[in-house]
Amino acid sequence: MRLVVISDIHGSSKYTKKAIEVFNREQGDYLLILGDILYHGPRNPLPEEYDPKEVAKILNEYRYKIIAVRGNCDSEVDQMLLDFPCMGDYSVVLYDNKRFFLTHGHIYNENNMPNISTEDIMLHGHTHVLGINKKDGISIINPGSISYPKENNPHSYGVVDGDVFYIKTLEGTIIQEIVLN
Template identity: 25%
Template structure:
């Protein structure tokens, strides 16, 4: 399983097109965690499982989304309705209710990954307005039988870091 996760492009379309072109043969799914500020029928958003962020006004986006990828159940939300800037507990509880084992969210513009209680939490950071770093980031989640890998990249596609989590 390989899933690309991006968030918070805040109206920038070129970067989304570049990500799709760069990784179309490598990843199985594209996930957008909100604050695209684009219409849900925008060409730039084609091919993305996408949710509505606090800066999205198109009601065509759901507030949260559940997708099944192989043996994984992904819970996708922007995070503003789950207070992710304060704690992961509200989004963890929501994910548990949906029996999800991977949570993808944005909102804070801070990239990070954590594996706790059998759930992988991934925030790809922001692809346009990062906080706590100068790097505009996105993530690719990869799974093997034993591990999850979360690889972070900058907008040019250069790998910045990787994290391994034993399942």
């Protein structure tokens, strides 16, 4: 089973289409979305091809393949357009004897760790900055932003393939990787 992980779409139909292209190219079984799906947020400029209704339409076609959590820019009105649940502050995915704790990053992050064990992996977005870190034995992975990267990072996403988590550019070039415990 392959998991494709994206974060911080912020209503960009252009990058939602690219995310679906990536999902299909990677032959993903599930698409994990780490929040900030439809709205750009008042602190951010409008992303390329800002069209939240189109984003909802595209993602709803994959509703049975999506596991999503709420970002700080997501609200109840967004859930009204989406045919998959996205209002939980976190979700847990069991994969090949590993537990992934999915969250956006505005509540749980390196500075406010959830109560998870050292064998677990925390996936979060929010900062728009990709990275793989460890804290107290817990792997902390941010796939970066699919549509609005910051700090000179490329548009990026993550893939879980067996025991390895890859962060890749939209073209599929590996940026970082970690072997999961």
